[in-house]
Amino acid sequence: MSRFLRLFEPLSRNCGSWTKKLAEGPSLEAFIANSSVPRENYDPTEVPYLIDESAQLKKVFFEVYGCQMNVNDTEIVWSILKKKGYERVLNHNAANVVLIMTCSIREGAEQKIWRRLQDLRKHKQRRDLQVGVLGCMAERLKTQLLEKEKSVDVVAGPDSYRDLPRLLETASGGQAGVNVQLSLDETYADVTPVRLDERRKTAFVSIMRGCNNMCTYCIVPFTRGRERSRPMNSILDEVRHLSLNGVKEVTLLGQNVNSYRDMSEESHPFIRFTDVGLAKGFKSKCKLRSGGLGFADLLHQVAEVDPEMRVRFTSPHPKDFPDEVLQVISSHKNICNHIHLPAQSGSTRVLDLMGRGYTREDYLTLVDTIYKFMPNVSLTSDFITGFCGETEDEHQMTLSLVEQVGYTFCYAFPYSLREKTRAHRRLEDDVPLEDKKRRAIEILEVFRRKAKLKFEKQIGDIQTVLVEGESKRSTEELFGRNEGNTKVIIANEVGGERIHPGEYVSVRITNCSSQTMIGEVLRKTSLQSSTDEEEKRQMIL
Numbered sequence: 001m002s003r004f005l006r007l008f009e010p011l012s013r014n015c016g017s018w019t020k021k022l023a024e025g026p027s028l029e030a031f032i033a034n035s036s037v038p039r040e041n042y043d044p045t046e047v048p049y050l051i052d053e054s055a056q057l058k059k060v061f062f063e064v065y066g067c068q069m070n071v072n073d074t075e076i077v078w079s080i081l082k083k084k085g086y087e088r089v090l091n092h093n094a095a096n097v098v099l100i101m102t103c104s105i106r107e108g109a110e111q112k113i114w115r116r117l118q119d120l121r122k123h124k125q126r127r128d129l130q131v132g133v134l135g136c137m138a139e140r141l142k143t144q145l146l147e148k149e150k151s152v153d154v155v156a157g158p159d160s161y162r163d164l165p166r167l168l169e170t171a172s173g174g175q176a177g178v179n180v181q182l183s184l185d186e187t188y189a190d191v192t193p194v195r196l197d198e199r200r201k202t203a204f205v206s207i208m209r210g211c212n213n214m215c216t217y218c219i220v221p222f223t224r225g226r227e228r229s230r231p232m233n234s235i236l237d238e239v240r241h242l243s244l245n246g247v248k249e250v251t252l253l254g255q256n257v258n259s260y261r262d263m264s265e266e267s268h269p270f271i272r273f274t275d276v277g278l279a280k281g282f283k284s285k286c287k288l289r290s291g292g293l294g295f296a297d298l299l300h301q302v303a304e305v306d307p308e309m310r311v312r313f314t315s316p317h318p319k320d321f322p323d324e325v326l327q328v329i330s331s332h333k334n335i336c337n338h339i340h341l342p343a344q345s346g347s348t349r350v351l352d353l354m355g356r357g358y359t360r361e362d363y364l365t366l367v368d369t370i371y372k373f374m375p376n377v378s379l380t381s382d383f384i385t386g387f388c389g390e391t392e393d394e395h396q397m398t399l400s401l402v403e404q405v406g407y408t409f410c411y412a413f414p415y416s417l418r419e420k421t422r423a424h425r426r427l428e429d430d431v432p433l434e435d436k437k438r439r440a441i442e443i444l445e446v447f448r449r450k451a452k453l454k455f456e457k458q459i460g461d462i463q464t465v466l467v468e469g470e471s472k473r474s475t476e477e478l479f480g481r482n483e484g485n486t487k488v489i490i491a492n493e494v495g496g497e498r499i500h501p502g503e504y505v506s507v508r509i510t511n512c513s514s515q516t517m518i519g520e521v522l523r524k525t526s527l528q529s530s531t532d533e534e535e536k537r538q539m540i541l
């Protein structure tokens with residue numbers, strides 16, 4: 001039996017009897033048709049028998065750790081609780097429910113949360129407070145969380161947020177509320193997330209959940225379950241809604257965002273670019289699905305919603321980059337010239353041990369192809385240092401890959417052993433922690449040196465920057481991002497006119513460090529009115 005089947009064993013064990021009962025009983029359609037709720041007002045997150053009157057008094061505080069998907073999941077949770085009458089507070093002392101959205105990717109991420117739970121235990125001794133652990137750590141540790149930390153009242157995994165109102169209600173009755181059931185099809189497609197900061201001009205949109213890749217070091221397939229894509233129509237509805245609300249940039253999110261595939265029938269009238277979407281020369285470890293709509297189709301449709309809205313995506317896997325995706329990116333002005341392309345290692349032997357499904361050469365060939373489609377692209381990446389058996393020479397190969405590619409940003413993570421993973425079962429975590437940390441620092445040094453050179457070459461260029469907010473350095477300054485996702489610091493006015501978050505400005509780059517650029521604002525602009533290169537030429541003329 002495959003590991004995934006085992007993961008879903010409780011679900012499949014019950015499946016037979018449930019399927020039979022469902023087949024014999026009234027259909028969902030009949031249930032909805034006969035209910036007192038008019039069909040057009042039907043809300044699938046409503047559970048008719050659960051009227052939580054006490055929710056009127058509940059003040060919830062969210063704490064978010066981990067990746068961007070956790071931010072978006074918190075927005076889904078907030079949407080579900082808001083409908084149930086919960087109020088959100090921005091100070092945890094004012095809350096009677098604290099929900100912590102957790103991450104399990106490395107041991108350090110979990111330790112941070114254990115410390116926070118200990119803190120909350122003290123608060124609980126002083127006042128009436130419910131503590132809920134949501135997300136990946138909830139899924140990984142399940143009821144162990146309750147055993148280890150008495151302050152926890154609710155444990156809810158990434159696929160059980162619809163059940164949260166019931167779990168909180170159960171906890172109010174004095175019993176712990178636990179739901180860590182993973183799902184094969186939950187995408188929360190019908191839940192419109194309520195953004196945590198509605199003033200922000202940038203937003204996250206989840207397009208798929210879970211991951212089938214099973215990289216040998218990674219806990220995500222165990223905490224997030226099997227990969228599934230959200231129907232395209234529901235994604236487009238959300239993007240339109242964000243556009244109407246003044247959002248100027250959406251980031252499409254998923255653990256393997258470019259293996260997106262919508263097989264649902266209602267999406268089929270859309271034009272199709274791809275059939276099976278692998279990058280040339282890449283192999284896939286999981287079964288490929290053909291038909292339906294792929295990532296290139298989705299990107300195209302999202303970009304067409306609003307030409308003044310920037311589109312980004314994260315994180316893609318290098319294997320899922322057919323030329324069609326690159327074509328769509330390079331042919332839309334509003335899809336940013338930036339690709340986060342996690343390499344993890346520059347050594348083919350280590351990549352093989354990691355189960356990444358590509359060699360150093362495959363990766364570099366893909367980088368060349370990307371540069372052909374988008375000569376000005378910014379590439380960023382993730383690396384793991386000191387993976388099982390990684391030698392000093394293999395680390396040097398990673399450094400040479402970083403040198404060769406010339407990233408504008410990299411994360412480098414010392415390898416952290418995760419229980420249950422293939423690396424835990426079959427490999428030895430034998431690189432000393434000091435070496436892992438030193439190797440990570442060395443990767444950062446190389447990428448920073450190269451990034452600074454790249455940025456220095458851009459001094460004098462005119463770039464379009466989307467303004468995001470006040471700079472940390474001074475209230476007189478704002479920060480925004482260029483297409484490559486690099487932060488650009490600018491003044492807060494141009495020609496006496498104030499500049500606001502959400503506006504595009506044309507900026508001449510005047511200085512840089514390895515992380516940030518400084519720019520002089522020339523004028524306010526729009527995305528479609530000019531490209532950076534055109535502007536540069538105009539300036540020369």
Ligand code: SAH
Binds near residue numbers: 105317342
């Ligand atoms: N799905 C994304 C990212 C997943 S997690 C992807 O494949 O790119 C983000 C990053 O955390 C990974 O890219 C990897 O670099 C790092 N990571 C994952 N598991 C890790 C582990 N056990 N130890 C250290 N870093 C890890």
Ligand code: SF4
Binds near residue numbers: 212214221255
């Ligand atoms: Fe983890 Fe690999 Fe999936 Fe990324 S692609 S989430 S690293 S298993």
Ligand code: F3S
Binds near residue numbers: 066068069070105224
């Ligand atoms: Fe962490 Fe889960 Fe994201 S483990 S990185 S929160 S998918």
